[in-house]
Amino acid sequence: QQNILTKMFTQEYSMWFEMLLVGIMQVDVPIPLGGTSNHFKMSFLRQVGGWDPFNVTEDADLGIRLYKYRYKTAIIDSRTWEEANSKVGNWIRQRSRWIKGYMQTFFVHMRRPIHFVRQLGSKVF
Numbered sequence: 195q196q197n198i199l200t201k202m203f204t205q206e207y208s209m210w211f212e213m214l215l216v217g218i219m220q221v222d223v224p225i226p227l228g229g230t231s232n233h234f235k236m237s238f239l240r241q242v243g244g245w246d247p248f249n250v251t252e253d254a255d256l257g258i259r260l261y262k263y264r265y266k267t268a269i270i271d272s273r274t275w276e277e278a279n280s281k282v283g284n285w286i287r288q289r290s291r292w293i294k295g296y297m298q299t300f301f302v303h304m305r306r307p308i309h310f311v312r313q314l315g316s317k318v319f
Contacts, residue, residue, distance in 0.1 A: 196280045203278035203285075215269050223318045224261035226254035226296075231274035238265055249302070251295025258303060262313045 211228065218225050232253060239245075242259040245252040260267055279285040303310050311319055 196278075199282065199285060200278040200280050207276070207278075211269070219267065219269050221317075224258045224314065225267045225269070226251075227257040227267070229253050230276055231272060232256075234260075234265075238263075246302075249295055249298050250291045251299055254296060255299040255302070258299065258314075 215225060215228075238260065239256075242256065242263050242265075246255050249255050257267060279288055
């Protein structure tokens with residue numbers, strides 16, 4: 195609650211984790227995992243190839259790969275502390291990284307679009 199930016203960040207995270215991701219889970223489509231407080235069995239992580247070391251949103255990419263392997267992803271009610279960006283420049287750099295990572299994830303998985311659609315199923319699109 196340092197300034198208006200941190201207040202907006204808090205509201206955005208609340209909406210993302212308490213509403214949007216829960217809704218995505220209920221319609222059974224890939225959940226773009228967030229960077230904090232993800233928990234899975236190591237065997238699952240190994241089977242899907244682990245994290246992509248070249249993707250800055252490796253967590254969102256991992257959410258798609260878990261779905262492709264038919265693993266169930268669920269949101270649990272827990273709290274993880276995260277520090278909100280209080281400076282506009284830092285916030286812009288963070289968001290730019292996230293947008294770049296989401297675009298990278300999209301293009302990596304859409305290299306073979308027909309195959310990708312078949313893997314995920316038509317309801318995702």
